[in-house]
Each structure stands twice: as C-alpha cells, then as structure tokens.
Amino acid sequence: MNRIIRTAPVALAAPISLGLTACAGEPEAPAPANAGEWQVVPEASRLTYVSVKSGEVLETNRFTGLSGSVSEDGTATVTIDLASLETGVDIRNQRMRDLFFEISDYPTATVTAEIDPAAFADLAIGETMVQPLDATLSLKGVEGTIDTEVDVTRSGPDRVVAMSSEPVIVYADAFGLGENIEQLREIAGLPSITPAVPVTFSLVFERAK
DSSP: OOOOEEEOSOOOOOOOOOOOOOOSSSOOOOOOTTSSOEEEOGGGOEEEEEEEETTTEEEEEEEOOEEEEEOTTSEEEEEEEGGGEEOSOHHHHHHIIIIISOTTTOOEEEEEEEOOGGGGTTOOTTOEEEEEEEEEEEETTEEEEEEEEEEEEEEETTEEEEEESSOEEEEGGGGTOHHHHHHHHHHHTOSOBOSEEEEEEEEEEEEOO
16 A cells, blocks of 8 residues: 655644633543543534646535544544535536546545554643644545644543644545546546645544543
C-alpha cells in the first residue's frame, strides 16, 4: 500500500465553542479523556473538499453523512456516506454520486486509524493538543495512507473535537478515479478539472453513555 496522500502547507483556523457549566461547591473532576468509547456527532461534524475546474474556478463541497467511533483501546473508524455529498447544484450532485463515486457499487468511504489513548488521558477541558495522525483511507476498493496532524480539543467533560491542522491533499488518480474525472469534464464541457483536491475536517466526538 503506497503513501498517496499528503498534507498541504496551509494552516487552517476555526473557532471552537466551549460550553462550561458552573456548579455550586467543589466540581466533580471529569473522567479522563481516554476513558470509554467515543461516537461521532454527525450534525456537529464537517468534512469538506475544494474542487478546481478550468484552472481557476473553486467550488466547496461537503459530505453530510458521517458516522464512526473511537474505542477505548484506540481503534478509530469514520465512515463517509458518499451519497450525502452536497455540492450546491443538484445536477452536479447526481453526476458526482453516480459517475465519479459510483455509489451504487461503492456507497461509502472509510478512514481507519490506531491512536494512543494514553496521549489524551490528561487533556483538560478547554485544552488543545496537536497529534500526528497515520490513517488509512479506503475508497472504491483502493487504500491509501494519510499522514497529517490533528488539533484535538476537549470542549467538555464528554466531548472532544478533532480538526485537521492542515488540508489533506487527495489525488484522484491514486484511487483509480482519473477516467471518472475525464468523463465529468467531457459531460460538463470544461477544459480541465484538477485531479488533486484539498480536504479538511472537523469531527466532534461524544463519550458513549
């Protein structure tokens, strides 16, 4: 399995809202951040990418269907529902889903990783730490590795936000999608569609009750 995904040297910043509850008397210490299983909160999570056509037209796209978990032993899995792609244009949604991702045969993409839970055990509420991430992206039956860094913030006793420190550049050719891009280009009558896209994410996890 080749390393076919890399990060771009462009830092991202995004506001993270931290909710703290005031309690009378001595507050109870929250459980360590590595205790228990954590589940993705779909409505609070974001996965976006920017496509470039004709060499200069940029379009932001996002997936709304995200799910996944991090187990107590550090096994992390995030599943992307490819049919949930939203480009802002109905016909483009259909073409991307049916012609590019071929969701009838490949309905989901999956990111998996093994992390060290001990690294996050002492993360205090409101504290952020930067951690390297070595993950595997499985898309249309092809696997590629992701080498990047993630900003991890504990935003509450039972909530953690994992956000990409830098965009992850995904190359369509690495997943056998070169012909699919060419097909889209011809149908849309475009001179070019750039085969490399920057991907960013902000994933919110809550401790399973």
